Amino acid sequence: MTHAIRIHAPGGPEGFVWEQVEVPAPGDGQAVIRHTAIGVNYIDVYHRTGLYPLPAMPAIIGMEGAGVVEAVGPGVTDLAPGDRVAYACPPTGAYAERRVVPAAQMVKIPAGISDTTAAAMMLKGMTAQYLLKDTAPVRAGDTVLVHAAAGGVGLLLCQWAKHLGCTVIGTVGSDDKAALARAHGCDHPIVYTRENFAARVKELTGGKGARVIYDGIGRDTFDGSLEALSMCGRLVCYGQASGPIAPINLSILSAKSASISRPVLFHYTAARPDLLRIAGDLIDVVSKGIVKIETPREYALKDAAQAHRDLEGRRTTGSLVLMP
Ligand SMILES: NC(=O)c1ccc[n+]([C@@H]2O[C@H](COP(=O)([O-])OP(=O)(O)OC[C@H]3O[C@@H](n4cnc5c(N)ncnc54)[C@H](OP(=O)(O)O)[C@@H]3O)[C@@H](O)[C@H]2O)c1
Incomplete structure (x- = not known):
């Protein structure tokens, strides 16, 4: 079992409930991650409100996190328990202490990038990368x-x-x-x-x-x-x-x-070679200090409702992360 923020119906942040949920054993191609930091993104608001309908209720929202691999399922060869990783991908489920993620969507994080920075940059940074270089390349x-x-x-x-x-x-x-x-x-x-x-x-x-x-x-x-x-x-x-x-x-x-x-990020990163190219480019510019990731505003995972109120209220700058 693990703790998670769940919603039981689309609506406002007051619908977030702190609950215990099962973490299934990882299936083919999956890995279990223990989150150390979870990214908050505007798409989480669309999922919470129902603008982007979720397949079933109750649901755990969130599409970005960083942490440590705890277990891998059959067929996973390039990740092992103990690896530091980050991801930004469907399905939702990131607002939890632990979860199962498709292993092919996880990226190893170099020592020079902290878990908090990784959770602050993966989804937004890969978005900046593909928008500037793939969707509408700039000169x-x-x-x-x-x-x-x-x-x-x-x-x-x-x-x-x-x-x-x-x-x-x-x-x-x-x-x-x-x-x-x-x-x-x-x-x-x-x-x-x-x-x-x-x-x-x-x-x-x-x-x-x-x-x-x-x-x-x-x-x-x-x-x-x-x-x-x-x-x-x-x-x-x-x-x-x-x-x-x-x-x-x-x-x-x-x-x-x-x-x-x-455009939608997840279409650009669906294939692992593309994910590695886009994430690799991001990690490169962050590691060289070309793109700086400001220290994100931190909230306890339990306080995800406040993070949503602040994001929708236009009271934030840069990234927000939830700390399990
Ligand atoms: N398609 C993709 O692949 C993709 C991937 C990632 C993010 N996104 C999109 O990128 C956008 C930015 O996401 P983010 O997570 O980085 O959020 P964000 O830009 O940090 O937060 C939203 C900002 O939008 C501005 N804003 C203007 N009108 C607003 C309104 N009516 N309600 C709320 N905010 C308003 C506010 O800034 P000011 O106070 O300066 O107006 C607010 O701080 C979102 O639309 C998100 O869905 C798309």
Whole structure:
């Protein structure tokens, strides 16, 4: 048995219950991990609220963790009990002291990266990697717009895009967040509560707009993002912190020959060689100090509800982790 945070129906954070659950023996290709740190991500909110329905109730949410392998199932050859690992993958189940994970989705963590840092960076960092290098590859000299530039994914996108030679514009909700984004490579933070971000992006780019826009906000920013996009630009709608985007008429893209992507990390990392390439690239830039992982805000696993209230309340910057 192990302790976990479970939900019995979709709803608010008050529905989190601290319970004892069985940890099954690892099956073919599976391993049991004892978590030392668990990542909190916006997708956890979508699972909790039912925006992304879960297959059964009660359910344990969470898709990211770091810790120690306790046992491996049949057919697992490249992991052994005692290995330090991290993962970011389906199925949900990370808000627990222990759980079973597909072994092919686990990555060994080098000694220079702590468990807390690993839990803070795997899902958000691999997202930054594939967005910048696979979905909408950027080139030196590009101007990119990063929404929620002081957020978990945002701080990593800003640093990595800057390292790749881009001019980085970001949107943030406060002056404190603007200062943090600036310290992480964002050349031009825009406090969107004061300024119309699309107009400001146009102004900063001499009327051209941004060639690539990484938008994890969704409903509230979609129209402005299209407006802020350059001719032949790419709008990457990779999240919906403000709610789902309304259905669109594709012909609106013809005004700029714009293209839109709606990518999901887990499709890019489903095959182990791709996972190792993407995670390896992330570990490399973090180990070299090119992308810094700020010390994440820590909550006891039991206090996951407070972590969700803070994340949805826009009171956080960088990553959040739950400590079992
Ligand atoms: N598709 C993928 O593969 C993938 C993978 C990872 C994450 N994501 C997406 O990336 C986005 C960021 O995730 P994250 O975990 O790093 O979260 P986060 O950016 O740390 O937190 C969300 C931030 O969004 C901003 N925001 C604007 N409007 C909001 C609203 N109505 N409600 C709440 N927040 C709002 C807030 O920043 P300000 O105060 O600055 O406005 C808030 O701090 C999410 O949409 C998530 O789903 C997608």
